[in-house]
Amino acid sequence: MHLARLNRETLMRRLPLLAALLAAAPALAATHILNPTPQTVAWGHYDATDKPVLTINSGDTVVMRTLLTNNPTSLEKAGVAPADVEPELRAVFDGVPLAARGPGGHILTGPIAIAGAEPGDTLEVRIRKIDLAIPYSYNAFRYGAGFLTDDFPYARVKIVPLDRQRMIGKFGPGIEVPLAPFFGSMGVAPPPSFGRYDSAPPTIHGGNMDLKHLVAGTTLFLPVHVPGALFQAGDGHAAQGNGEVDITALETSLIGTFEFILHKKQATPYPRAETPDAYIAMGYDDDLSNATRKAIRNMIDFLVTTKGMSRDDAYMLVSVAGDVEITQLVDRNKGVHVVMKKALFTAK
Numbered sequence: 001m002h003l004a005r006l007n008r009e010t011l012m013r014r015l016p017l018l019a020a021l022l023a024a025a026p027a028l029a030a031t032h033i034l035n036p037t038p039q040t041v042a043w044g045h046y047d048a049t050d051k052p053v054l055t056i057n058s059g060d061t062v063v064m065r066t067l068l069t070n071n072p073t074s075l076e077k078a079g080v081a082p083a084d085v086e087p088e089l090r091a092v093f094d095g096v097p098l099a100a101r102g103p104g105g106h107i108l109t110g111p112i113a114i115a116g117a118e119p120g121d122t123l124e125v126r127i128r129k130i131d132l133a134i135p136y137s138y139n140a141f142r143y144g145a146g147f148l149t150d151d152f153p154y155a156r157v158k159i160v161p162l163d164r165q166r167m168i169g170k171f172g173p174g175i176e177v178p179l180a181p182f183f184g185s186m187g188v189a190p191p192p193s194f195g196r197y198d199s200a201p202p203t204i205h206g207g208n209m210d211l212k213h214l215v216a217g218t219t220l221f222l223p224v225h226v227p228g229a230l231f232q233a234g235d236g237h238a239a240q241g242n243g244e245v246d247i248t249a250l251e252t253s254l255i256g257t258f259e260f261i262l263h264k265k266q267a268t269p270y271p272r273a274e275t276p277d278a279y280i281a282m283g284y285d286d287d288l289s290n291a292t293r294k295a296i297r298n299m300i301d302f303l304v305t306t307k308g309m310s311r312d313d314a315y316m317l318v319s320v321a322g323d324v325e326i327t328q329l330v331d332r333n334k335g336v337h338v339v340m341k342k343a344l345f346t347a348k
Helices: 002-024 072-078 087-095 288-307 311-321
Strands: 031-034 041-043 054-056 061-065 107-114 122-132 136-141 156-163 168-172 175-178 182-187 219-223 231-237 254-263 272-275 278-285 323-328 334-341
Touching: 031 054, 031 107, 061 107, 072 087, 072 156, 107 254, 122 182, 182 219, 231 254, 278 288, 288 311, 288 323, 288 334, 311 334
Parallel strands: 031 061, 054 107
Antiparallel strands: 041 107, 061 254, 107 231, 122 219, 122 254, 136 156, 156 168, 168 175, 182 231, 219 272, 272 278, 278 334, 323 334
């Protein structure tokens, strides 16, 4: 009797503590599936006024399928069998009204709202897995686009089969391209003042960054500009060279597994990324020199803020140990990124 009374009294004393702990504990993370349909894609734009097609909590995971940026007719003319054109692509082309398309051409899955996200927060996007959705890709150029527009005043589309087992693209006889799938476009809604922003030129919201380092196992950090953040992804690439000089990579449809972490009141002024062994700062501008300046300054700011370095030392470190690389040259806003190896920082 005394023991039972003691246990009951002890339990009653602890109940407020248990209730407080349960209230403070985060909700169990959920996994969501998001497929492209006429109702779940944003065609050619990022827009602060778009309604989310899915709302999730911080810590949740989304398995998202995306569609390549091409149309069924063009793919068939280039040699894809009609039966191999994705039904989802046909449905989107048939079902998205013309008024809802543009000004860009990318078919982006989303937007996804993250509950509680507000301007001044940072959205961390952990890219857990990327799978090929179809066994082929294409590369194409057309007059007026790409970097050598005067050298190639015509259009061409090339279908490149993908070998999932060997993870290579069969570019041509005796030429095999190693595959490293990534999403050319990942971003959040830009500030409302941008309006319906073209999906082609990347800027402070991320978007069409075409950064080939963003493979499975890497992380992207994006500044939040509107409530919910409104994340979208698409423009799947099976492989790409730095520069993406003819305006396309090995364009294909992908399935991405993303985990979303919201960092409250931790502003990130510009998109940045991390790989398992490096930090990456980015810069975008229609002038390549200005894009380079932005990328270098963003890396300096990162080193000062996160590593406690002086600006002088950070500038010096970028010069002696940072790699300044051209991301892409063809999206109107050119892209430059600076890669800084994590192994440089030996302090524990």
